[in-house]
Amino acid sequence: MRSWLGLAGLGVTLMGGCSTSGLDGGVYVASGGAAGPGAAPGSGGTVGAGGGAALSGGATGSGSAATTGGGTATGGAVASSGGANGSGGASEGGGTGGAVSATGGAPSNLPPKFIGNIVHKNNDIIPDFADKWMQVSMEANSKWGFVQPKSASDWVWGPVEAAYDYALEHGIIYKEHAFFWNFEQPSWVTTDNVAASAEVWIQTFCQKFPDTVMIDVVNEPTYHAPPYKDGLGGDGASGYDWIVNAFKMADQYCPNAILIINDYNIIEWPDDHDNFVSILQAVLAAGAPIDAIGAQGHDVADAGVPAAKEFIDHFTETFGLPIYITEFDVDRADDQEQLAIMQEAITMFWEHPNVHGITYWGFQEGLMWAPTAYLVSSGGTERPAMTWLMDFVATHR
Numbered sequence: 001m002r003s004w005l006g007l008a009g010l011g012v013t014l015m016g017g018c019s020t021s022g023l024d025g026g027v028y029v030a031s032g033g034a035a036g037p038g039a040a041p042g043s044g045g046t047v048g049a050g051g052g053a054a055l056s057g058g059a060t061g062s063g064s065a066a067t068t069g070g071g072t073a074t075g076g077a078v079a080s081s082g083g084a085n086g087s088g089g090a091s092e093g094g095g096t097g098g099a100v101s102a103t104g105g106a107p108s109n110l111p112p113k114f115i116g117n118i119v120h121k122n123n124d125i126i127p128d129f130a131d132k133w134m135q136v137s138m139e140a141n142s143k144w145g146f147v148q149p150k151s152a153s154d155w156v157w158g159p160v161e162a163a164y165d166y167a168l169e170h171g172i173i174y175k176e177h178a179f180f181w182n183f184e185q186p187s188w189v190t191t192d193n194v195a196a197s198a199e200v201w202i203q204t205f206c207q208k209f210p211d212t213v214m215i216d217v218v219n220e221p222t223y224h225a226p227p228y229k230d231g232l233g234g235d236g237a238s239g240y241d242w243i244v245n246a247f248k249m250a251d252q253y254c255p256n257a258i259l260i261i262n263d264y265n266i267i268e269w270p271d272d273h274d275n276f277v278s279i280l281q282a283v284l285a286a287g288a289p290i291d292a293i294g295a296q297g298h299d300v301a302d303a304g305v306p307a308a309k310e311f312i313d314h315f316t317e318t319f320g321l322p323i324y325i326t327e328f329d330v331d332r333a334d335d336q337e338q339l340a341i342m343q344e345a346i347t348m349f350w351e352h353p354n355v356h357g358i359t360y361w362g363f364q365e366g367l368m369w370a371p372t373a374y375l376v377s378s379g380g381t382e383r384p385a386m387t388w389l390m391d392f393v394a395t396h397r
Contacts, residue, residue, distance in 0.1 A: 110258070110322055111173065111213060113350065115393050116359045118177075119163050120367040130170035132390060134397055135359065137175040138163055139369075144201055145184040152188070152197055157208065164209050175359075176205065178216035178262070180232075180246050182224035194231035199249055206254040214258040216294060216326070217250045218243050222263050222275050238286035240279055251289040262294030262326050267311040268303035277318060284319075293319065296327035297345075298361070298370065305344045309352065316354040325349050327361040329373035335384050338372075342385040346392060360389070 116135025119125045129136060140146055141159035148154055167174035179202060189197055206212070221243055226232075233241035243261070250259050261280065265272035284290060293315055300308045312323055328345065332338040349355045363386065365374035375386035382390075 110356050113355075113396075114173065114357045115346070115350075115389070115396075116173070116175070116357065118359065118362055119159075120362055120364060122159075123367065125163055125166050129166070130172050132393065133172065134393065135173040135175060135357065136163055136167050137177045137359065139177075139362065140184060142176055143178055143181065143184045144189075145186050147205075148186045148188075148197075148201065150186075150188070152193075152200070155204075160209070164212070168211060173213045174209070174211070175214040176209070176212050176216065176257075178219040179205075179250060180217065180226050181219035182226050185226060185228075189228055191228045191231035194228040198232065198246075199253075202249050203253045206250075206257075210256070212254065212257050214260055214292075214324075215250060215254060216262045217259050217290075218246050218261050220263050221261065221279055222266075222272065238282045240283050241286065243279070243283045244286045244288040247283070247288040247290055258291045258322075259289060260292045260294040260324065260326075261290050262296065264296040264327075265299055266293075267295040267297060267308045267315075267325075268299040273311050273314070277315075280319065290321075292322040292324055292356070294324050294326040296361075297325045298327055298329060298331075300328065300345055301330045301332065301341045305341075305348050308345070309348055312352060312355060322356045323352075323354050324356055325358040328358055329361045329368070329370045330385065331370035331373040333372040339384040339388060343388060346389065350392075350396065 114134035116137065117129070117133040118137050118139045119129075119141070121138075121140035125136065138159065142163070147156055147160065149156060164174045180198075186197075221240065225242065229242040233245040235241060236244075238244055247259055247261075250257070261283075263272075263276050266276040267273065280290075280293070295312070295315075297308070315321070315323055328349075330338045330341045330345070332341065346358065349358050360375070361370070362368045362373070363375040365376065365378040368374045375383050375389070377383070
């Protein structure tokens with residue numbers, strides 16, 4: 001059951017993505033990961049974040065709360081198995097009978113729209129993070145390879161606990177990034193032991209952090225399947241049974257979280273968009289309990305905001321699933337160019353009825369995955385895009 005009653009006062013985030021550089025301590029590093037057009041390579045591949053979707057047209061369930069005029073559901077929980085609305089509850093955006101509107105209406109169980117950010121790899125969350133952002137996720141330290149770097153009995157929860165506790169204490173959303181990816185995975189996990197070890201990983205996480213709002217279950221499935229995917233079911237009948245099984249495990253142990261399938265370049269470049277659509281259609285048809293689509297957005301500045309909107313519209317029309325912009329950044333050295341792109345993109349994302357959250361991928365100079373996408377200099381000076389964005393957040397939170 002995915003119920004969001006009582007969260008109306010919280011901001012939410014969809015985050016994702018990861019850096020592939022600087023891996024250590026037994027973390028698995030794949031080499032030569034293929035990148036789609038315009039994808040920025042990391043060490044051995046591109047970066048990304050897990051994400052998800054829901055059943056086409058909205059999953060059915062019982063007892064969903066009805067909403068009117070796009071408001072937040074109240075008075076009852078939304079019940080579904082890996083989907084959006086329960087049967088009988090009217091969806092936002094004018095849908096009926098619990099179906100998700102194909103024109104961008106949000107299911108009634110989603111938290112309010114948000115703009116969030118991340119805790120950089122191997123760094124502490126800054127004390128005033130919640131004053132700036134509505135949501136938090138971790139760039140790297142919540143990934144499997146960082147949490148269990150050496151063995152099945154070796155757990156490193158400290159950084160995750162710190163970010164999670166901060167989010168709860170400050171009334172912002174914590175989003176997990178990410179359960180499965182090709183990079184930053186434990187070196188001791190193999191095809192032979194992953195079925196059992198993955199279940200322990202997910203079950204343990206969800207027991208320790210039960211108020212996690214969103215989870216990037218599978219990150220970058222189009223080009224960066226994990227090295228142990230055959231142990232999760234491999235290709236199988238659907239072509240992507242490992243994805244289906246990953247989401248079923250996450251749904252079993254994290255029934256209250258929004259489960260996301262996340263990928264890069266899918267709102268920027270046609271081939272990557274089409275490939276992702278094919279994957280999503282296959283896994284949904286096979287019963288994957290996916291709740292939302294995560295689009296990283298690293299290349300929006302290059303592909304253009306109008307193109308991104310067209311691809312978002314196509315996802316909405318094809319699947320009717322909520323969309324989150326999970327790793328947006330504007331990698332521009334020129335302050336005014338960065339500002340102009342930021343204003344155009346954030347405004348479009350925020351005003352789009354089926355984009356339910358935006359995560360900017362870092363903000364501190366010297367810690368960014370995209371070097372000139374920083375918003376605050378190492379000396380603490382805000383770039384114009386940061387000043388504008390903070391005004392935008394203050395106005396809309």
